Amino acid sequence: MSVEAASADDGEVPTLGLVVHPSRAVDESVSTILRWARTHAVRVIARDLDRDRITGQVDTLPDARFVDRVKGLVALGGDGTMLGAMRLVAERPVPVLGVNHGNLGFLVEVTPDTLETALARLVSGDFTVESHGCLVAACRSGRPLRTDSGFNDVVLARRGRSGAVSLDLTVNDQQYGYYRCDALVVATPSGSTAYNYAAGGPIVSPSAAAIVITPVAAMAGIGRAIVLGAGDRVSLHIDPASAPVDVDVDGTPSAELVPGAVLTVRLREDAGQVVRLSAGTHARRSRLKLSLLDLPLRRDQLLELIPENLRPHGAAAPGPEPEDG
Incomplete structure (x- = not known):
């Protein structure tokens, strides 16, 4: 269903929400969206948190009201911004269109420069939806996590550089084994190409419903990645001998666990709706980006392989590429 059709059913003007990167320059894209919206009877709103980042006439609302009003989201940034937008509406999934102001951009x-055409397709319903599951984490001690839903991964890492993460894994209340490692990555299929991939874990098709658990620099216990079913209940028991553990959800610091704590993780299917205008083309580009990451060359060194007359205008050899956001 299109954003416009969904709003027509409610008797309301179609409402698009903006989620923007906290520091990257996105003014041009915001102007494009507002200019387009004025001629297509579409209302644009943003979050109070982003008020100072939005130029032009845009109403801002608290997060709860923002989530309740939007029929679709436009995320301006990189994959990190896209993940944040998806987390925002995980309890009430709506189509999320990502506009790349980052670097690699897997999501x-x-x-x-193609934003205006993409907006027209979004509102008319000329797109497909790529469904994404998210991991929902909770601390059994009752201490809430600052961020508890992750579309990429939940990572348990040792705090500082001393000691190791030591924990027991139970699946569906059955003892599975133990880990002693620098970090443990619990990933979704879509997140399998992120930290899990860097740690040597498997790439899992986004169409699969699964949970991947991969140790980083394993010293003892389970030393390889395991793949569990979507309905499996995962519990991670921090051993008394473990170093203090920091929990990151999609790269966001979320909790500090002490020995004796228990973190539970489950997969919530169909928690995110990513807009795809050309799913086949996007999949091919993603595979190419993954293959480039495997090459023993930095971005600037790859550029040196292209004849100077064929390089993009003004493309000098840049430094190392910063982390996408």
């Missing part, structure tokens, strides 16, 4: 598909 985001649209570039700023």
